[in-house]
Amino acid sequence: ARFHGNPRSGRWELPGPRPPLAAMFADGPVAGADVESLWRSARSARCEAKTCQTGKISTAETAVQSHTSRDAGVQTDQSKDAVQDFQQEAQVDYASLLSFLQRVEDAVIKELNKNWKSRAFDGFEVNWTDQNETVLCLHTLSYPEAQDQNLHVTSVSWNATGSVVACSYGRLDSGDWSTEKSYVCTWNLDRRGLNPQRPDLVVDVPSSVMCLAFHPSQPSLIAGGLFSGELVVWDTSRTEDPVIWRTGMTDDTHTDPVYQVNWLPDAKHRNHARLLSVSTDGKILVWREERDGRLALAEGFAMVAQQMPRSAQLKKFAWGEAAVGVTSLSFSHFDPRVFVVGVEGGYCLKCSTAAETLALHRTGSSVPLRAPAELAFSPHGGPVYSVSCSPFHRQVLNLFLSCGTDGQVHLHSMLQTQALVSLQLSKKYLFCVRWSPVRPLVFAAASGEGNCCQHFCSTGNVHLFDFEKSSQKPAVSIKQAAGECPVYCLEFNIKQTRLLAAGDAAGTVKVWQLSSDFTEQGPREVNHLEQLASEITD
Numbered sequence: 183a184r185f186h187g188n189p190r191s192g193r194w195e196l197p198g199p200r201p202p203l204a205a206m207f208a209d210g211p212v213a214g215a216d217v218e219s220l221w222r223s224a225r226s227a228r229c230e231a232k233t234c235q236t237g238k239i240s241t242a243e244t245a246v247q248s249h250t251s252r253d254a255g256v257q258t259d260q261s262k263d264a265v266q267d268f269q270q271e272a273q274v275d276y277a278s279l280l281s282f283l284q285r286v287e288d289a290v291i292k293e294l295n296k297n298w299k300s301r302a303f304d305g306f307e308v309n310w311t312d313q314n315e316t317v318l319c320l321h322t323l324s325y326p327e328a329q330d331q332n333l334h335v336t337s338v339s340w341n342a343t344g345s346v347v348a349c350s351y352g353r354l355d356s357g358d359w360s361t362e363k364s365y366v367c368t369w370n371l372d373r374r375g376l377n378p379q380r381p382d383l384v385v386d387v388p389s390s391v392m393c394l395a396f397h398p399s400q401p402s403l404i405a406g407g408l409f410s411g412e413l414v415v416w417d418t419s420r421t422e423d424p425v426i427w428r429t430g431m432t433d434d435t436h437t438d439p440v441y442q443v444n445w446l447p448d449a450k451h452r453n454h455a456r457l458l459s460v461s462t463d464g465k466i467l468v469w470r471e472e473r474d475g476r477l478a479l480a481e482g483f484a485m486v487a488q489q490m491p492r493s494a495q496l497k498k499f500a501w502g503e504a505a506v507g508v509t510s511l512s513f514s515h516f517d518p519r520v521f522v523v524g525v526e527g528g529y530c531l532k533c534s535t536a537a538e539t540l541a542l543h544r545t546g547s548s549v550p551l552r553a554p555a556e557l558a559f560s561p562h563g564g565p566v567y568s569v570s571c572s573p574f575h576r577q578v579l580n581l582f583l584s585c586g587t588d589g590q591v592h593l594h595s596m597l598q599t600q601a602l603v604s605l606q607l608s609k610k611y612l613f614c615v616r617w618s619p620v621r622p623l624v625f626a627a628a629s630g631e632g633n634c635c636q637h638f639c640s641t642g643n644v645h646l647f648d649f650e651k652s653s654q655k656p657a658v659s660i661k662q663a664a665g666e667c668p669v670y671c672l673e674f675n676i677k678q679t680r681l682l683a684a685g686d687a688a689g690t691v692k693v694w695q696l697s698s699d700f701t702e703q704g705p706r707e708v709n710h711l712e713q714l715a716s717e718i719t720d
Contacts, residue, residue, distance in 0.1 A: 301708070317646070317658055317700075320681070321693040323378050325351065325367045328689050333364060335685025337394040337671050341401040344677025345372040346382075346418075348404055349691045352390030354670060364390045366406060368418055371693065383418050395443045397455065405457055407440025413459050413469060413477055427477050429469065433546050434479040438463035441509050447518075456480060462526060464505030465551065466533075483533070484541035484551040485525065491558045504542065512571045514580060520596070521554075522582050524566030530584045532557040532596055560600050563588030568614045574622040574708055581711070583625055585612035591627055591647075607645050607656065613670045620679045622707045623649040624700050628684060630668015642669035644684050646700055649714060650707070660694065662686050 333351040340347055348368045367381035390409040397403035402419040403426075412435060415427040429435050442460040446468065457469040457477065464485045469477040485506040507526035514520040519535045533554035541553040564587030572581040580596040589608035592601040608629040618624035630642045648657040662669045667688040675681035680701050682694045704710075 302706070316697055317660055318695045319692055320695050321369075321371065321376070321378055321691075323347070323349070323367075323369050323381075323691040323693070324689055325365060325381055325384065326379055328365050328367075331362070333362075333390075333689055334670060334687045335689060335691055336390070336392050338673050338683045338685045338691055339394045339396045339404065340673060340675045340677070340681075340683065341396040341404075342399050342677075343401050344675050344681070346370050346396075346401065347683050347691065347693065348394055348396065348418075349683075349685050350391035350394045350406055351689065352392055352409065354687070362390055363388060366391055366394065366404070366416065368404075383421070383424075385416055385424055387414070390439075392439050393442050395445060398445050405443045405445065407443045407459055407461075409439040411436035411438060411440060411461065411463070413440060413443065413457060415457070415477070425475075427471055427475055429477045434467070434482075434548050436461035436463050436465060436467070438507070442511055444511065444513070458511070460508045460511045460523070462507030462509065464507055466508060466511065466523070466554070479548055481549055482547065482551045483535075483537070483554040485523070485531070485555060486542045486553060488542055489539070489553040490529075490555055491531070509566060510568045512569045512582060514571050514596075515573045516580060520580075522569050522571060522584075522596075524569045524584055524586070526565045528561035528564055528566060528586065528588075530559045530561075530566055530569055530582075530592070530594065531555045532559070557596070558599065559584075559594050560592070562586040562590060562592065567612065568616075570615050570617045570625070572617050572622065572711075573619060574617075574711070583615045583617060585615040585627055587611050589629070591615055591625075603653065605647070605654070607647075608643075611668065613668065614672050616672055616674055618700065619674050619676045620701055621648070621703055622711050626672055626674070626682060628669035628672045630670070630687070642667050642686050644669055644672060644682070644694065646696070648700065650704065650710065653714065657699070662692055663688050663690065 328351040334354050335349045336352040336354060337350045338347060339349075346368055348366060351365045351367070353362060353364075364387045366383075366385040366387060368383045369376065369378075370382050373382065387406070387408065389412070391406045392409055393407040395405050397405070402417050403415060404418060405413060405415045407413055410431070412431065413427075413429045414425060416424040417426045418424060420426075436459065438461045440459050440461050444458040446456045446458050448454040448456050448470070454471060456471075459467050459469065461467075466483040466485070467479055468481045470480040472478050485508055486504045487506055488504060490506065508523050509526060510524040512522050514522075521533050521535070523531050523533055525531065534556055535554065537552045537554040537556075539553045541551040562584065566584050566586040568586075569582060569584045572583075581602075582594050582596065584592045584594065585607075587610070589606060589610050589612055591603075591605045591607055591612065593603035593605075594601050607627055611630050612627050613630060614628040616626050618626070625647050627645045627647065628642065629645060642662045644660040644662055645656040646658040646660070651657050662684055663686055667686045669684050669686045672682060672684040675683070680696050682696055683691055684694065685691045
């Protein structure tokens with residue numbers, strides 16, 4: 183028999199009788215049983231709520247470079263022995279060097295003196311600009327009010343910086359010049375918003391302005407010669423009252439129109455300059471500045487027919503008509519005492535400021551006038567309108583150009599009376615000729631062909647001549663205006679050497695940009711010019 187019970191309580195009982203086996207395994211319906219799942223609740227009790235994103239990652243910013251740095255050479259350190267060897271190699275034997283320099287000193291000085299005296303590269307400047315074979319019109323400047331009065335551009339001038347161009351308005355044909363109002367206008371070509379028909383400065387002048395000249399070193403000062411015979415100096419920096427000096431109408435003033443003014447250095451006062459004026463009354467006058475705003479006569483010269491050189495076969499006029507009208511003047515670049523003038527009789531005359539002979543001139547003057555003419559050159563077929571001395575040619579020949587109403591340009595040497603070259607550039611008039619400031623073989627001339635009803639109404643051209651290309655015809659002829667309009671004046675820009683200004687009878691000033699062909703000096707151009715002159719002379 184088996185006992186069953188609780189061992190811990192010590193109670194043991196005999197088991198009851200077992201049920202029959204059939205009863206134990208009989209079929210019968212029983213009630214359904216529900217078993218509650220506990221794994222979800224147990225899992226939720228053990229786990230925290232989670233999202234699909236991982237937990238926050240902690241970050242910190244740090245420089246990509248280390249906090250400390252060191253400089254190290256790429257080359258290995260030299261040993262002390264190597265440094266000592268290098269220092270020994272760099273030592274100079276000063277005694278031997280001094281001996282060598284003393285031996286070659288004379289030879290070096292001799293060569294330097296030869297280079298200093300050499301003229302092989304006179305006037306030569308390297309031009310790094312691109313080659314350009316065209317001539318372009320950069321600006322067409324005008325003052326409409328002057329054009330409405332049918333005034334001509336009588337003169338043009340560049341200021342000392344080369345950035346400002348000025349023109350004078352007047353009349354070069356028939357009309358009552360003395361009472362006609364005229365103007366002086368300036369344009370700054372470097373200014374932004376340049377208006378070609380609105381000058382930066384307009385000065386009203388009661389008489390026709392026949393000529394202009396900017397001061398060579400003071401950019402705001404400009405001198406003008408009037409039809410009335412007066413000289414006026416304006417300060418363009420003063421807009422209200424720009425007149426600072428004037429001659430006024432005195433016994434010393436010219437009695438005919440002033441056709442040219444030049445600034446001259448004052449030998450006694452370096453900071454001052456004197457003014458030279460030229461007129462068809464036959465007088466060449468030099469003026470000095472006075473504190474009261476006057477220009478006072480300092481010295482003067484008179485061209486009188488009776489005192490002309492014998493080579494000038496001018497008619498000996500009566501005493502009342504003895505003056506020889508002067509139209510133009512140019513100083514030699516090699517001798518400040520020598521100058522050339524063109525006169526109405528067709529001659530060019532070599533003159534000197536050192537002349538001592540008094541002029542046979544009857545009109546009263548505060549200073550005695552002298553007779554400067556020394557030599558007369560072969561004449562043109564009519565009045566000479568312009569002369570220009572070469573700025574390059576050495577004193578061996580002293581060349582100059584002249585032009586006039588015969589349409590010819592003459593190339594002269596001051597050493598002989600006959601012209602070296604005579605070029606027929608125009609059928610009628612040539613009003614102006616200027617030598618290039620950078621090319622010894624280049625010059626420009628202003629023309630106006632034709633004549634109708636005593637007015638110069640013709641087609642005007644600017645002729646650019648290059649002796650290197652041809653000694654007989656212009657290299658380029660530029661048409662200044664579309665209508666019949668002569669060109670009266672032109673000037674090269676000394677500072678901006680590719681610019682050339684030309685004024686015409688239509689009242690316009692055109693600024694031309696020259697190609698490198700006319701501004702880049704070739705090798706030995708001066709020698710070429712000498713050779714050309716020598717061949718012609720021979």
